[in-house]
Amino acid sequence: MLLPPRILTLLTALLLTLPKLGHSAPDLAPTHADIVYAKVDDRELKLDLYLPKDAKKPPLVVFIHGGGWKAGSYKSCSTSWLTESGFAVASISYRLSQVAVFPAQIHDCKGAIRWLRAHAAEYGYDATRVGVAGTSAGGHLVLLLGTTGGVPEYEGTVGGNLDQSSAVQAVADYFGPSDFILRSENQPIKTEDPKSTVFLLLGGPVKKNLExxxxxxxxxxxxxxxxxxxxxxxxxxxxxxxxxxxxxxxxYRQAGLEVALQVVPGGGHGGAAHFTPPMRDQVSRFFIKHLRSNTP
Incomplete structure (x- = not known):
């Protein structure tokens, strides 16, 4: 049955107002866009910086986008809304798997954090304690950032600023993979197929590259x-x-570390259900607890 033109127009307008996949609201415009934080083989690595209004030295959260390590862009920042809670947010790019295989991606992320710490006074945020948030492949990278602080094998030299720390003090992971060995056992289509995301990230199948x-x-x-x-x-x-x-x-629990898992009932891979006001509030309170020096 064909709908009347007026109804079609109203439905189209409604759909345009719905959140994008993985986003809680339309992207905010960055305060500073396309800042080059490093160059690798003549390839520029960039970031966008979102600063809250009327906040002096806001704490910093770094966002890392998803896309299976082979797609996505720092231009889609799923946590720019954190500026509403008084945080500065930096959304960073990194080399995708068709450009370089792992560990290039974590080297880039650590290089971005070192750069952000080195330039904190210039842009007016506080990078004493840095939080990170990431979706999907970006979730994997923030998990690595949270677990490899000070580990030389993951550091790299991307962007220099080696006198700065790349360690982070709080991690918010949205549906990121954490164990490629387990994934090769119960989801081999993602790890063993030459076209699969993990195969492309590692440059080969997991089962033949266990180390x-x-x-x-x-x-x-x-x-x-x-x-x-x-x-x-x-x-x-x-x-x-x-x-x-x-x-x-x-x-994490076996190591006696602080961890919380918020399961989204009926939630798929991304989508607005992960960014509802209660979910956003939970993430904001998590970062407030761990990043604001005046908070117990």
Whole structure:
């Protein structure tokens, strides 16, 4: 049955107002856009910086986008709304898997954090304590940032500023993979197929590259003193199974570390259900607790 033109117009207008996949609201415009934080082989790595209004030296949260390590852009920042809670937010780019295989991606992320610390006074935010948030592949990278602070093998030299720390003090992971070995057992289509995301990230199948797969899996890097962790994951996620987050929680708890898992009932891989006002409030309070120096 054909709908009247007026009804079609109203439905189209309504759809245009709905949140994008993985976003709670339309993207805010960055305060400073396309800042080059490093160059690797003539390739510029960039970030966008969102600053809250009327806030002096706001704490910093770094956002890392998803896209299976092969797509996505720093231009889509799922946590720019944190500026409403008084945080500065930096959304960073990193080399995708068709450009360079792992550990290039974590080297880039750590290079961005060092750069952001080195330029904190210039842009007016406080990078004494840095939080990170990421979705999907970005969730994997923030988990690694939270578990490899001060570990030379993950550091790299991207962007220089080697006198600055790349360690982070709080991690919010949205449905990121944490254990590629487990994933190769119950989701091999994501790890063994030459076209699969993990295969492309590692440059080969997990089952034939177990040492590299362990090196790239955050669950195997957890140690005492790692950053507090908040995970948000849908129980109907068919792309990254919920057991990836449950595995991370188990390892964190075994190490006596602070961790919380917020399961989204009926939630798939991303979508607005992960960014509802209560979810946003939970993430904001998590970062307030761990990043604001005047908060007990």
């Amino acid at each position: 590299l797969a362990r090196f790239a899996s955050p669950v195997f890097q957890v140690n005492a003193g790692d950053a507090p962790l908040l995970i948000i994951h849908g129980d109907k996620d068919a792309t990254v199974h919920l057991d990836q987050s449950q595995r991370m929680v188990d390892v």
